[in-house]
Amino acid sequence: MRTGRRGRTGGAAAAAEKLFTLRAQFIAGATDAGAFPQTDLPEVALAGRSNCGKSSLVNALAGRKALARVSKTPGRTRQINFFRIGDELILADLPGYGYAKAAGSIAREWQRLIGTYLATRGTLRRVLLLVDARRGIMDNDREAMVLLDRAAISFCAVMTKTDKLKPPERVETLRQIRAELAHHPAAHPDAMAVSVLTGDGLDGLKSHIAALARR
Numbered sequence: 001m002r003t004g005r006r007g008r009t010g011g012a013a014a015a016a017e018k019l020f021t022l023r024a025q026f027i028a029g030a031t032d033a034g035a036f037p038q039t040d041l042p043e044v045a046l047a048g049r050s051n052c053g054k055s056s057l058v059n060a061l062a063g064r065k066a067l068a069r070v071s072k073t074p075g076r077t078r079q080i081n082f083f084r085i086g087d088e089l090i091l092a093d094l095p096g097y098g099y100a101k102a103a104g105s106i107a108r109e110w111q112r113l114i115g116t117y118l119a120t121r122g123t124l125r126r127v128l129l130l131v132d133a134r135r136g137i138m139d140n141d142r143e144a145m146v147l148l149d150r151a152a153i154s155f156c157a158v159m160t161k162t163d164k165l166k167p168p169e170r171v172e173t174l175r176q177i178r179a180e181l182a183h184h185p186a187a188h189p190d191a192m193a194v195s196v197l198t199g200d201g202l203d204g205l206k207s208h209i210a211a212l213a214r215r
């Protein structure tokens with residue numbers, strides 16, 4: 001559902017609209033803490049399994065078709081990519097873990113890089129944990145949630161590709177995701193749902209992110 005500009009959430013929607021019309025720019029790719037950009041801007045990170053729709057979402061948020069293509073460049077898929085939105089916010093695109101079809105453990109390498117990132121990034125306001133609607137939460141997502149719990153980093157689950165499900169399946173998958181979140185102290189109890197194909201949920205997600213950005 002799209003949020004009306006003049007509705008109860010009109011202020012938040014207007015702030016979000018303004019934020020995401022600002023220039024979005026790739027500023028750094030980092031495979032170790034030494035390469036994390038020094039900035040005092042608030043930061044929101046996106047995490048999820050490979051193929052969960054993370055690059056598509058970064059592009060949709062920024063209104064740019066190929067902004068996140070950089071994260072698909074061979075050799076760069078294991079790095080954290082940082083994007084600056086105007087002078088307001090940093091979006092950090094964390095490397096995807098595992099694969100949508102595999103339920104294996106998250107690689108040690110990922111755990112190390114992300115563990116360091118979570119432990120040292122003082123400006124990090126929230127992690128958006130993307131969950132492919134067709135897969136639901138898998139074991140490697142649970143591992144990521146445990147890492148976030150241990151680091152005490154507040155996170156929010158975002159169900160992606162909702163256009164792939166019929167409305168009743170969408171409701172049921174969201175219910176299952178929310179039930180899972182109840183086991184994780186760092187989780188926001190609610191989950192969002194988006195589709196970059198239809199635009200569903202994007203305004204709500206933008207408002208959520210804008211509320212975390214500097215005023």
Ligand code: GDP
Pocket residue numbers: 048049050051052053054055056057096160161162163164194195196197198
């Ligand atoms: P990443 O590996 O997490 O960065 O995932 P991508 O953004 O590359 O998306 C993986 C695949 O899912 C691509 O084929 C996208 O076109 C597709 N995809 C991403 N978001 C959506 C969505 O909202 N709806 C549908 N139907 N497909 C999507």
